[in-house]
Amino acid sequence: AQSVTQPDIHITVSEGASLELRCNYSYGATPYLFWYVQSPGQGLQLLLKYFSGDTLVQGIKGFEAEFKRSQSSFNLRKPSVHWSDAAEYFCAVVHPEGNTDKLIFGTGTRLQVFP
Amino acid sequence: EPEVTQTPSHQVTQMGQEVILRCVPISNHLYFYWYRQILGQKVEFLVSFYNNEISEKSEIFDDQFSVERPDGSNFTLKIRSTKLEDSAMYFCASSGYSTYEQYFGPGTRLTVT
Numbered sequence: 669a670q671s672v673t674q675p676d677i678h679i680t681v682s683e684g685a686s687l688e689l690r691c692n693y694s695y696g697a698t699p700y701l702f703w704y705v706q707s708p709g710q711g712l713q714l715l716l717k718y719f720s721g722d723t724l725v726q727g728i729k730g731f732e733a734e735f736k737r738s739q740s741s742f743n744l745r746k747p748s749v750h751w752s753d754a755a756e757y758f759c760a761v762v763h764p765e766g767n768t769d770k771l772i773f774g775t776g777t778r779l780q781v782f783p
Numbered sequence: 784e785p786e787v788t789q790t791p792s793h794q795v796t797q798m799g800q801e802v803i804l805r806c807v808p809i810s811n812h813l814y815f816y817w818y819r820q821i822l823g824q825k826v827e828f829l830v831s832f833y834n835n836e837i838s839e840k841s842e843i844f845d846d847q848f849s850v851e852r853p854d855g856s857n858f859t860l861k862i863r864s865t866k867l868e869d870s871a872m873y874f875c876a877s878s879g880y881s882t883y884e885q886y887f888g889p890g891t892r893l894t895v896t
Contacts, residue, residue, distance in 0.1 A: 700883050702883075704887075709889070710889055711787065711789075711874060711887040711888050711889040711890055712826070712874065712876075712887035713887070714884065714885070714886070717883070717884065719883070758826065760826075762883050768839055769814065769831065769839075769878070769882040769883055769885075770816070770828040770831060770839060770841075771818070771826075771828060771885060772828070773825050773826040773827075774825070775824075775825050776825070776826075
């Protein structure tokens, strides 16, 4: 079945440490790929997106993500986490061949940052 | 920076009552969406709307649900007869030329008692 998987439900890191949040997809073709962040009481904010081309994508707030076709992955990274990065992070995809623009979301990863 | 707004932020209603959730999309956007997130579950697509028509809807979006763009700025989701299982956070989103870049509102938390 077509799906988006975020294997880590909850991650805790120390402020200043590096971060990698995992996302895997299961589709026949490479979907369009997105990362969203949801801070408490806020809506979903788009961090970055990948449609094609350079597999390393830069986003807002110092985040980047790397598309790896061989691993069907689109992992989110940040070299040095700030306390304000504590939030829920969602990977999402749009099926590229289904004549659709609906986002399909993973279950999310909650990031906790310790001082 | 333009943003999507939603009202109310929290709505409590009794089972069987009708509710209308309101959204003001970004002003020059053409594509509009509703998603929902039941507590502890994934964000799920409900419906997309373009040119005053539903362009796609999910299995969740049954006859109890309807959407409308009553004027040039608002986009509403109506649930005719709410059920306990409709309790969720409802997100409105809009997009412009690139329909793959959707901007979300802060959500309306609907609690059905």
